[in-house]
Structure formats: structure tokens, C-alpha cells
Amino acid sequence: MKRINIIAWDNGFGLTRHIRLLSDALRTGGFHVTVSSIRRGKLRKWFRPLAMHLRQLWMRLSGSDKLGRFDANIMIEHVRADYLGFARVNLFAPHPEWCLPIDVALLEKTDGTLCMTHHAEPIFAGRGSRTAFIGFTSEDRLDASVPRERAFFHLAGRSQNKGTEQLLAVWRKHPEWPTLTVLQSPHTAKPGAATANIVHRVDYIDDAELRRIQNAHRFHVCSSETEGFGHYLVEAMGVGAVVLATDAPPMNEMITADRGITIAYDRTGTQHLATTYFVSEAGIVDAVERALALDEAQVETMGAAARRWFEDNDRAFPQRVAAALNQMC
Numbered sequence: 001m002k003r004i005n006i007i008a009w010d011n012g013f014g015l016t017r018h019i020r021l022l023s024d025a026l027r028t029g030g031f032h033v034t035v036s037s038i039r040r041g042k043l044r045k046w047f048r049p050l051a052m053h054l055r056q057l058w059m060r061l062s063g064s065d066k067l068g069r070f071d072a073n074i075m076i077e078h079v080r081a082d083y084l085g086f087a088r089v090n091l092f093a094p095h096p097e098w099c100l101p102i103d104v105a106l107l108e109k110t111d112g113t114l115c116m117t118h119h120a121e122p123i124f125a126g127r128g129s130r131t132a133f134i135g136f137t138s139e140d141r142l143d144a145s146v147p148r149e150r151a152f153f154h155l156a157g158r159s160q161n162k163g164t165e166q167l168l169a170v171w172r173k174h175p176e177w178p179t180l181t182v183l184q185s186p187h188t189a190k191p192g193a194a195t196a197n198i199v200h201r202v203d204y205i206d207d208a209e210l211r212r213i214q215n216a217h218r219f220h221v222c223s224s225e226t227e228g229f230g231h232y233l234v235e236a237m238g239v240g241a242v243v244l245a246t247d248a249p250p251m252n253e254m255i256t257a258d259r260g261i262t263i264a265y266d267r268t269g270t271q272h273l274a275t276t277y278f279v280s281e282a283g284i285v286d287a288v289e290r291a292l293a294l295d296e297a298q299v300e301t302m303g304a305a306a307r308r309w310f311e312d313n314d315r316a317f318p319q320r321v322a323a324a325l326n327q328m329c
Helices: 014-028 042-062 081-086 101-109 120-125 164-172 207-216 231-238 281-293 296-328
Strands: 003-009 032-038 070-076 087-093 112-115 131-133 149-157 180-184 198-202 217-222 242-246 260-263 265-271 274-279
Touching (some): 014 070, 014 231, 014 296, 081 087, 081 101, 087 101, 131 296, 164 180, 164 198, 164 281, 180 207, 207 217, 231 296, 242 281, 242 296, 265 281
Parallel strands (some): 149 217, 180 198, 217 242
Antiparallel strands (some): 265 274
């Protein structure tokens, strides 16, 4: 049984969920999993490299075979140089939009890159890294007991890459549209003028209430500028919603015409290694109007197709991870 060490910042939010989902998939695939959680704090930042160096030095001097006790490290989001000596194979599982210059510089010390989107493959292959596509999966948030309504939901959370400000600005111009509920962290929210058809919740809610909201809305607007994978988008597919998503990679890898509605963009930018795509006002108007024009049968058909994709992707994820690790190791 191969021993895999997952190394990532345990931030209590998206990365914590990311660690859990990957761990579950690896165990399903027959791997033994250890999680080395990175914690934040100045003392940890200063003393962890020294502690890791002393640990490796002691292992070498003592002749311990524990130095290579892991078959592979999987480093999520950043390459952790302190851990390179603790596995025979070191693999990087990046989010291109958060991939720093130091991560790029350390790529040559890794043995390959596990790509969560097809969009990421040429980014890292072009920098000389051996790549393998694993995709990813998200939590299953489906609750069929929740009544559905023809309203729109946008889960902004703490992210500043969701196109939230543009979405709110366009919605304020269309008082005839149904209600848009936006859930956003106080750390990033910029509440604007109150509008009758916008419910802007700037707070934290418990998971049960979030799940209810996700299931209650027929339409989820995911106007992302970029995504490392897109958990909030895939969770929306999982509840059988009609997802309105940016018509750009990697968002349109998941959202296609048969299981969602794409939103046109009108300009691009960059964030570290990722290209960012900014949805246009005309693109939002067109996508929302197309959603409103769907009859109930069409909404059900599109939502069912999204749910099927979610189930198929979730079922295949452990197999993709296992195949990539067996190849890389």
C-alpha cells in the first residue's frame, strides 16, 4: 500500500475541505494517507524550516529509513521546500491563480504536477513539469426535501474573484428580474444601494442554512474571473441547479450548453499564472434572460444533466487520482 502525505495550509475554509476530499479519494483508491497541516503564525513561519531541517539531519545521521517513509508528497497550492526530503516522489497540486514565483522556481525540484483542470495542464507543462490530469470533486449538497423557487443565488464568500460587484451593478439596473440572493463575507463585501430584488447577506451562516439556500434556488450565478477548480460551481451542479457561469476556462470545462448557461466576458487580466476573465454587462443580461425564458421542463432537464455530471465526476475522481499516482510513482 503506497503511503501518501498531503501537505497544505489547513485554513478552516476551502483548503480544509479540499484536504478532506482528496484524503477520502485516496483512501477509496487504496492508499494510506497522512495529512501534514500547515498552520499560520509568525513563530511557526520562523521555526518550521529549522525544525524540518534538523529532523532531516537527524534522520541522515542516525541512518533512519524514515527519511523516505512516504511514497509521495502531494503539496496543495504551494510547493513546500521543507518537506521535499520526506518522500521519494514530490507532486504539486496547484491553483494557478495562487501560484507564486517561488512555487514556479521550485517546480524543478518536484516530480510532477497534478492538474485539477485541463486549463492548468499547458500552464505547467509549458514550464517543464510532467503533468497528469486528476480533476477534482466537491461535497454533495443535494437535499431534495427543500422546495425550489425560480430565484437566483450567488455565493461570493471570502473570494474577490467571483465577479460579484459587476453582478450586483447589473442586477440593480433590472428591477424586473427575480430576487438575487448574495452571500458574502464581511471581509470582502462592498454593499451598494438597497434594491428590492437583491438580498445581500453580509455575514456568516451555519452549514445547514447554506445548504438550504443552495437547494432552494433554481439558478446559481457563478460569474468567476478564474478558478483553481470551482467548488461553489460544482456544488451548484450537485444540487441540480441551472448554473450561469463565465464562458472561459476552466469554468466552461464544467458548464456546457446542455447542463448550464454561459456568460460572455469582455476583457481579461492575469493573476499569477492564471488568466482572469471579467463577465460583461451584456453577457450577464443575455444569460439571465435566457434562464428566465426556460420553462419548468427545460429547467428540470438541465438541472438533471448537471446532477448526472456531478455524480459521474465524483465517482471517477478516486480512479483518476489513483491512476495519476501510480503513473508518477
